[in-house]
Amino acid sequence: MNQIARKRLETTLERIRTACQAAGREPQTVRLLAVSKRKPVEAIRELHGLGQRAFGENYVDEAVAKIEALGDLDLQWHYIGPIQSNKTKLIAAHFDWVESLDRSKIVRRLNEQRPQALAPLNVLIQVNIDEEPQKAGCAPDEIEALAGQIADSDRLILRGLMAIPAPREDHEEQRAVFARLRELFEKLQADHPEVDTLSAGMSADLEAAIAEGATLVRIGTALFGLRD
Ligand SMILES: *Cc1c(COP(=O)(O)O)cnc(C)c1O
Numbered sequence: 001m002n003q004i005a006r007k008r009l010e011t012t013l014e015r016i017r018t019a020c021q022a023a024g025r026e027p028q029t030v031r032l033l034a035v036s037k038r039k040p041v042e043a044i045r046e047l048h049g050l051g052q053r054a055f056g057e058n059y060v061d062e063a064v065a066k067i068e069a070l071g072d073l074d075l076q077w078h079y080i081g082p083i084q085s086n087k088t089k090l091i092a093a094h095f096d097w098v099e100s101l102d103r104s105k106i107v108r109r110l111n112e113q114r115p116q117a118l119a120p121l122n123v124l125i126q127v128n129i130d131e132e133p134q135k136a137g138c139a140p141d142e143i144e145a146l147a148g149q150i151a152d153s154d155r156l157i158l159r160g161l162m163a164i165p166a167p168r169e170d171h172e173e174q175r176a177v178f179a180r181l182r183e184l185f186e187k188l189q190a191d192h193p194e195v196d197t198l199s200a201g202m203s204a205d206l207e208a209a210i211a212e213g214a215t216l217v218r219i220g221t222a223l224f225g226l227r228d
Contacts, residue, residue, distance in 0.1 A: 002046055004225075005043070005046045005047060005050065005223075006050055008222060008223050008224070008225070009047060009050050009052065009223060011222070012032065012219055012222050012223055013032065015206060015207065015222075016030050016032060016206065016210065016217065018207075019206060019207040019210035019211065020210060022207075022211065023210055023211045025210070029215060030210055030214060030215060030216070030217060031054060031215065031216045031217075032052065032054065032216075032217060032219060033054045033055070033056045033078055033080075033199070033216055033217065033218045033219065034047055034052050034054065034055050034056065034219060034220075034223050034224075035055075035056040035057075035058075035080065035202075035218050035219060035220035035223075035224075036055045036056065036057060036066070036220070036224065037056070037057055037058040037059060037062070037063075037081075037220065037227070038059075038062070038227045038228060039224045039227070041066050041069045041070055043224055044066065044070060044075075045070065045073070047223070048070075048073050048075065053074065053075055053076055054075075054076045054077075054078060055075055055076070055077055055078065056077075056078040056079075056080045056099070056218055056220075057077065057078070057079060057080065057081070058079075058080055058081030058082075059081060060079070060081070060084075060087040060090050060091060061090075063077070063079065063094070063095075064090055064094050067094050067095075076096045076097070077094065077095045077096050077097070078095065078096065078097040078098070078099055079091050079095045079097065079098045079099065079100065080099045080100055080162070080218060081100060082100060082136045083098070083100055083101070083102070083106050085105060085106065085109060088106060088109040088110050088113055089109075089113045091110065092109075092110050092113035092114045092115065092121060093113070093114075093115055093118075095121065096119075096121070096122060097121070097122040097123070097124070097159070098110065098121060098122075098123045098124070099123075099124040099126065099162040099199050099218075100124075100126045100136060100137075100162065101123045101124065101125055101126060101146070101150070102125065102126045102127075102128075102136055102137050102138045102146075103138065103146075104145075104146065104149055107123075107146065107149050107150055107153060107156065108149075108153075110123070110153075110155070110156060111153035111154070111155045111156050112155075114155035114156070120154070120155050120156055120157045121155060121156050121157070122157050122159045122197075123150060123156050123157065123158060123159060124159055124160050124161055124162040124197060124199055125138060125143055125146050125147060125150070125158075125160075125161055125162070125188075126138065126161075126162045126163065126164075127139075127140055127143060127161055127162070127163050127181070127184060128163075129163040129164075129165050129177060129180060129181050129184075130165055130166045130177065132166055135164070136164075137163065137164070140184055143161070143184060143187075143188060144188075144191070147188055147191065147192055151192060157194070158192055158194065158195060159194075159195060159196060159197040160185065160188070160195045160196060160197035160198050160199065160215075161181065161184060161185050161188060161197075161198055161199070161200075162199035162200070163181050163199075163200055164202070165177040165178070165181075165200075165205070167204065168205070171207065171208055174205045174208035174209075175208040175211055175212055178200055178201075178205075178208055178209050178211070178212035178213075178214070179212050181198070181200055181212065182198070182212045182213045185198045185213065196215065197215050197216055198213055198214050198215050198216065199214070199215075199216040199217075199218060200212070200214040200216075200217070201214045201217040201218070201219075202217070202218055202219060202220070202221075203219055203220060203221040203222040203223075206219065
């Protein structure tokens with residue numbers, strides 16, 4: 001077994017535990033999503049061997065090839081990249097979760113295309129929390145309408161929100177953005193009590209995200225090293 005992979009996983013799980021402790025939260029309330037984009041299937045096999053089950057991918061064709069190559073393993077796959085409408089059929093057929101749902105047309109297509117043989121698709125609404133032009137994600141005031149549409153879609157299950165804030169170095173500034181996200185999440189939960197997942201925090205800001213209620217952190221670099 002690769003000692004570097006083991007060490008990186010242990011360090012990441014330790015960061016999550018420490019952040020939970022600081023926030024007065026139980027460590028099992030935060031799940032780790034290993035973001036394996038542009039990393040080879042061997043690296044995923046290795047982390048699976050160390051107990052990791054949930055993996056995130058951003059590029060549909062690359063992801064489908066890996067999912068098929070790793071079909072012998074018990075893995076949970078999350079799609080976290082931008083969604084082009086000509087890729088929804090592949091996404092609906094191969095993933096367990098979609099975290100980057102941000103517009104009505106994609107809700108409709110995924111609902112129509114989710115194969116009947118599979119369980120309903122778990123979905124998160126991606127919100128463009130810093131309202132950056134060109135960035136994926138709906139505006140905060142669009143969440144409610146999308147959530148209603150998803151709740152009316154029988155092949156989709158609304159699980160919560162995902163966001164990728166603009167990079168900030170300062171912990172308190174990172175926290176302030178995640179605090180705004182948490183407010184949106186709590187408002188969504190009030191209307192949709194089934195909602196249980198707040199996907200926030202990456203390698204550089206997982207502590208701030210956990211301090212503000214993240215239940216799923218998406219970690220690439222800290223687990224796999226820098227991407228090419
Ligand atoms: C690449 C990516 C990550 C992981 O980022 P790191 O900084 O490498 O941890 C998380 N979420 C999304 C949506 C990504 O595209």
